Amino acid sequence: NAGVMQNPRHLxxxxxxxxxxxxxxxxxxSHVYWYRQLPEEGLKFMVYLQKENIIDESGMPKERFSAExxxxxxxxxxIQQVVRGxxxxxxxxxxxxxxxxxxxxxxxxxxxxx
Amino acid sequence: xxxxxxxxxxxxLSEEAFLTINCTYTATGYPSLFWYVQYPGEGLQLLLxxxxxxxxxxxxxxxxxxxxxTTSFHLEKGSVQVSDSAVYFxxxxxxxxxxxxxxxxxxxxxxxxx
Numbered sequence: 001n002a003g004v005m006q007n008p009r010h011l012x013x014x015x016x017x018x019x020x021x022x023x024x025x026x027x028x029x030s031h032v033y034w035y036r037q038l039p040e041e042g043l044k045f046m047v048y049l050q051k052e053n054i055i056d057e058s059g060m061p062k063e064r065f066s067a068e069x070x071x072x073x074x075x076x077x078x079i080q081q082v083v084r085g086x087x088x089x090x091x092x093x094x095x096x097x098x099x100x101x102x103x104x105x106x107x108x109x110x111x112x113x114x
Numbered sequence: 115x116x117x118x119x120x121x122x123x124x125x126x127l128s129e130e131a132f133l134t135i136n137c138t139y140t141a142t143g144y145p146s147l148f149w150y151v152q153y154p155g156e157g158l159q160l161l162l163x164x165x166x167x168x169x170x171x172x173x174x175x176x177x178x179x180x181x182x183x184t185t186s187f188h189l190e191k192g193s194v195q196v197s198d199s200a201v202y203f204x205x206x207x208x209x210x211x212x213x214x215x216x217x218x219x220x221x222x223x224x225x226x227x228x
């Protein structure tokens with residue numbers, strides 16, 4: 001039973017380019033969460049999605065960041081016109097249901113902006 | 115808002131020593147509490163959890179008890195091993211709107227020397 005899959009594992013972009021991060025949840029999981037981890041810090045919630053719906057995006061920066069979880073395919077976190085401050089590890093987690101259900105994390109995508 | 119405060123690291127111990135990593139929280143109501151572990155270059159793995167007051171979560175020799183009266187969820191292990199070296203994160207999942215997101219502490223880096 002495969003866990004949460006994320007790709008790419010490492011992504012290098014120049015300032016102004018776009019970054020696309022992908023997350024495939026565990027089999028049977030329909031809820032996806034994105035978190036960002038800045039160097040030497042804890043994880044900060046960004047967005048919570050169900051299939052075709054954004055449920056909570058209270059942690060997403062107001063500009064340049066967007067997320068989707070289409071009916072078919074992985075969840076995508078998209079960062080437009082990246083800046084050096086976007087360099088971080090981005091983790092995806094999935095769960096069967098919301099509320100008290102346990103979230104299982106992927107290995108993360110480490111984004112470096114040059 | 116909800117928050118988690120962890121004992122600052124780094125923590126360095128010798129093999130077979132007793133471990134305590136303190137964690138206290140602030141939340142509305144009675145959240146679920148978690149400890150996650152992050153090994154170098156990897157994502158977060160759920161170590162243990164507790165969903166109501168006085169519950170004890172345990173796994174791989176680690177334990178933590180949900181203490182409502184002190185709003186704490188301290189992580190303990192009686193005899194640590196070199197393989198326990200990692201970063202440990204305390205987290206909560208609240209109730210009500212936004213309940214689904216995890217709120218993390220800043221993490222505690224643990225190094226065990228042989």
